Each structure stands twice: as C-alpha cells, then as structure tokens.
Amino acid sequence: MKALILKEAGVDPAFDLVEIDDPSVSEDGVVLEVEAVGVCHHDISVMDGTLRRGVKDDVILGHEIAGTVVDVGPSTQGIKLGDKAVTTLTTSCGLCETCLGGLEYRCPQAHGLGHGIDGGFAEYISVRRNNLVKLEDHMDLIGASLIACPIGVTVRALEDLCEVSDGQSVVVFGSGGGLGVHAAQVASSLGAEVIAFTRSPNKIQRLQELGFGQVFLLEEGLDPSDLVYALTQDLGADIAFNPVGSAVFEAALRCLGNGGKMVVLGEVEGNHSSVNIAELIFRDGSVIGSSGAGIRHIESACEQVSSGIITPVVEVILPFEEIVQAYKLIKSGDVFGRIVLTPTGKPT
Ligand SMILES: [Zn+2]
Numbered sequence: 001m002k003a004l005i006l007k008e009a010g011v012d013p014a015f016d017l018v019e020i021d022d023p024s025v026s027e028d029g030v031v032l033e034v035e036a037v038g039v040c041h042h043d044i045s046v047m048d049g050t051l052r053r054g055v056k057d058d059v060i061l062g063h064e065i066a067g068t069v070v071d072v073g074p075s076t077q078g079i080k081l082g083d084k085a086v087t088t089l090t091t092s093c094g095l096c097e098t099c100l101g102g103l104e105y106r107c108p109q110a111h112g113l114g115h116g117i118d119g120g121f122a123e124y125i126s127v128r129r130n131n132l133v134k135l136e137d138h139m140d141l142i143g144a145s146l147i148a149c150p151i152g153v154t155v156r157a158l159e160d161l162c163e164v165s166d167g168q169s170v171v172v173f174g175s176g177g178g179l180g181v182h183a184a185q186v187a188s189s190l191g192a193e194v195i196a197f198t199r200s201p202n203k204i205q206r207l208q209e210l211g212f213g214q215v216f217l218l219e220e221g222l223d224p225s226d227l228v229y230a231l232t233q234d235l236g237a238d239i240a241f242n243p244v245g246s247a248v249f250e251a252a253l254r255c256l257g258n259g260g261k262m263v264v265l266g267e268v269e270g271n272h273s274s275v276n277i278a279e280l281i282f283r284d285g286s287v288i289g290s291s292g293a294g295i296r297h298i299e300s301a302c303e304q305v306s307s308g309i310i311t312p313v314v315e316v317i318l319p320f321e322e323i324v325q326a327y328k329l330i331k332s333g334d335v336f337g338r339i340v341l342t343p344t345g346k347p348t
C-alpha cells in the first residue's frame with residue numbers, strides 16, 4: 001500500500017511516499033481502507049519538531065481517520081465488510097478500569113495513532129474493533145474524518161469538562177481553526193451564546209455564514225475582555241475555549257466572569273504563559289486542560305454530524321503527495337477549519 005512517512009521533522013519537514021506491505025487484520029479487528037484523514041495541529045507539531053516525545057521513528061502520521069471496512073477478523077463483532085467507520089485517536093485495551101470508565105484514551109496501554117504507532121496517512125490501517133466507531137451509511141467520509149478529532153475532542157471539553165448549558169456565554173478563540181470552528185458549533189448546539197474571535201479577517205464572513213452573529217477580529221492591541229464584558233452585561237463569560245494556548249491565555253482568563261472556566265486544548269506557539277494569579281482567584285475561576293476524546297464523545301459527535309446539528313468544516317482536500325502544501329497552508333494560519341488528505345485527493 002501507499003504510505004506517507006515522516007522522514008525528518010523540522011522547519012521544512014521531509015516526507016517519503018512509499019510502498020509498504022498491506023496491514024493484516026487482527027483477531028478482533030478490521031482493516032479500514034482510508035478514504036479521508038484530517039491534518040491536525042498535533043501532526044503539524046510533530047512535523048515541525050515541536051513535539052518529539054513518544055513519537056516513533058519514521059512515523060505515519062494522522063489520527064483523524066475515516067474509511068471503509070475491507071477485512072474483518074474472525075471474532076470481530078458488530079461491523080461488516082463495506083461498513084463506514086472512524087477510528088478513535090488512540091488504541092486502548094478496552095478491559096481496564098480506565099477504559100471501562102469511559103476514558104479509553106487514558107488507558108495505560110494506549111498508543112496514539114500517528115504518534116506512538118503508525119496512523120492514517122496510508123491507504124489501509126488495521127485497528128481493533130474497540131477502537132472504531134461505526135458510521136451510518138449515508139455519511140460523507142471526508143467530513144466524517146473530523147468526527148473523533150476535532151469534533152469529539154470539543155464535545156468532551158465543552159460538554160463533559162465545562163458542562164456548558166443553555167443560556168451560558170462561551171468565548172471561542174481561534175474560532176476559524178479546526179477546533180474553534182467546531183467548538184463554536186458544539187457550544188451553540190448546547191444552547192450557549194457564542195462570542196467568537198479570530199485573527200484572520202477572511203474567516204469572519206465564513207463564521208457568520210455558519211450562523212454566528214458575534215464574530216470579532218482579534219487585532220493586536222485589542223483587549224477581547226472589554227468586548228466580552230460589554231456583550232454580557234458586565235458579567236463576563238461562563239466559558240473561554242482556548243485552542244491556541246499561551247498566545248491568548250491571559251486575555252481568555254480576563255474574559256471570565258465569576259466561576260468562569262477556561263479550557264485549554266492546544267499550545268500552538270510552544271511558549272509559556274505568565275498570568276496574574278489574582279485574576280483567577282477573585283473570579284473563583286478554573287483553568288482546565290483537555291485532550292482526547294472517549295468512545296462516548298465520538299459517538300455523540302457522530303450523532304450530531306449525522307443529524308446535521310454540526311457541520312464538519314473542510315476547506316481543502318489534498319492527495320498524500322501534497323503533504324508539504326498542506327503543512328505550509330496550515331502554518332500560514334489561513335485554513336478555515338481543516339485540511340483533509342486522501343490517498344487520491346479526490347472527494348469520496
Ligand atoms: Zn486531531
């Protein structure tokens with residue numbers, strides 16, 4: 001099969017598109033023919049060398065994987081040839097206390113797809129049944145590749161950790177990015193008022209087209225908290241969704257009202273942040289880190305995509321051969337939502 005290997009991480013990462021043996025099916029798993037795989041900031045951080053810990057040599061990246069079942073193991077249940085499915089973000093044993101508690105991605109035996117083990121930038125991938133969520137037949141696999149990450153990841157952060165509820169105000173930073181654009185939709189579907197910030201002028205209209213009325217350009221020198229307080233009757237926001245990390249950490253904290261929560265899902269610049277601790281204390285505020293998504297979050301994301309509540313936002317579809325182009329586009333910060341790779345580059 002065709003597989004895209006990261007040969008060398010760095011500012012200009014080097015890739016090899018190679019022919020390797022097709023994977024074989026496990027006793028209780030399937031082989032998926034990969035039809036679409038999202039390019040995540042996690043992949044970019046591995047490519048540019050910011051993230052090296054635990055990454056296997058010559059890794060096949062990609063953990064946002066959607067495909068069609070082309071082989072089924074002898075004891076695999078609940079899925080058949082021709083079914084569509086997405087993978088979880090990590091493997092897991094499915095049997096330990098952590099897995100049974102619904103935190104499969106924290107399983108002591110978990111390995112990140114496209115990180116500790118090979119991922120989806122390949123024509124086929126072999127996965128165990130407990131690391132798959134079956135899709136409905138009508139679902140489009142390009143959009144479906146975003147169901148586990150970034151959509152499931154934002155479902156976990158906003159529904160489980162932040163417990164967003166009807167009428168709350170949710171500030172979304174990086175709202176034109178892969179996590180942000182779906183977080184805004186998840187928050188909205190939970191009944192929250194969304195206040196969206198983006199640094200890209202050309203993403204404002206596209207966010208408005210998704211139905212968000214309160215979209216603002218985060219310009220240098222602008223304090224978003226002034227705007228947030230003005231829009232929330234001086235109460236401040238209930239939740240700040242921060243997929244960017246240090247670049248907006250202080251600003252996001254200042255947006256919070258009493259009992260407000262900031263959830264942080266990414267560190268794009270690889271920097272540290274220093275904050276005035278009093279800003280956290282006098283609000284009874286919380287800062288929550290979040291990564292990953294369990295099966296139940298992926299299933300919830302799947303239902304919401306299937307029923308049209310959440311629209312996966314894919315700006316560009318590229319073939320594996322164009323990985324360097326994808327890398328450059330994402331680095332430029334101009335991609336609205338996600339870039340998705342396919343083995344052929346053609347929509348499925
Ligand atoms: Zn991802």
Ligand SMILES: [Zn+2]
Pocket residue numbers: 092093094095096097098099100104107108109
């Ligand atoms: Zn486990």
